[in-house]
Amino acid sequence: MNALVTNGDAAVQAGVGGPSLGEAEFAFLREFVLQQCGISLGDHKRQLVQGRLLRRLRALNLPGFAAYCDLLRRDPDAELGELASCISTNVTSFFREMHHYDMLVADLLPRWLEDKKKNGGRLRIWSAGCSTGEEPYALAMVLAEAIERTGSTVDAKILATDLSxxxxxxxxxxxxxxxxxxxxxxxxxxxxxMRGEGAYDGYAQVHPRLRELVTIQPLNLLHEWPMQGKFDAIFCRNVVIYFDKPTKQRLFARYAGMLESRGYLFLGHSESMYGLSDDFDLIGRTVYRKRT
Structure with a gap:
């Protein structure tokens, strides 16, 4: 659920007090981010990227952007997550795009739980690009409620992954x-x-039952995926909007391979699979079902 830095980030645009991001360094960073994250940075993002990465330079005690680029060349995997965090803004909320959850509650979860009970197997949902956790925990709420209503003993879990x-x-x-x-x-x-008290007044922590249902792991969607089993549904909302067309095509093909027959893929409200995949049918508002 990451969004690219936007022109409205005035504080970042200022980029005051630090080394400048030269053309050669920006060209390297653009290519690095495109290859490693699938994100295309336009020329107009240079000042914004500079402002965001200045914080990282200070944290690493580096003298300038050339040194940071050298770090990425030497050990790209070690710094990739931090770089992604710097150039993106996590925009998410609980029960965002409520119509997706309505479909789960009214149709998909009861049907899946019944099918798994009759035929065996496990229920798996993947939150790909989970950001700070609101999406997978919202999914866990409706899943836990469905399990309680049906008295199901099906092995049901949610995988939540992100790069940041x-x-x-x-x-x-x-x-x-x-x-x-x-x-x-x-x-x-x-x-x-659970409402916080004392030093945690004004905060709330998710119930342990939800934490039991959610497994949180780091994952770069463009790299190798370690998961072995298939998923009944994948939520990849407001993630692919910044990817270029070839990256989207590859990702959708990989998602199709990770879904059960007739499995579901949920995208964000401004995202579409039109002209990018023949593996899915559009069956609702940004809801796609695998054809076979």
């Missing part, structure tokens, strides 16, 4: 300011969150 170390750390903690719970109704707040 900071986002993953926040997701693992599962602690959020109360004002971030705007998408959660009162009944779910009472059922699935």
């Amino acid at each position: 170390p900071q986002a993953l750390e926040a997701a693992r903690k599962g602690v959020y300011p109360v004002d971030r719970l705007g998408g959660v109704d009162d009944a779910r707040r009472r059922r699935w969150f």
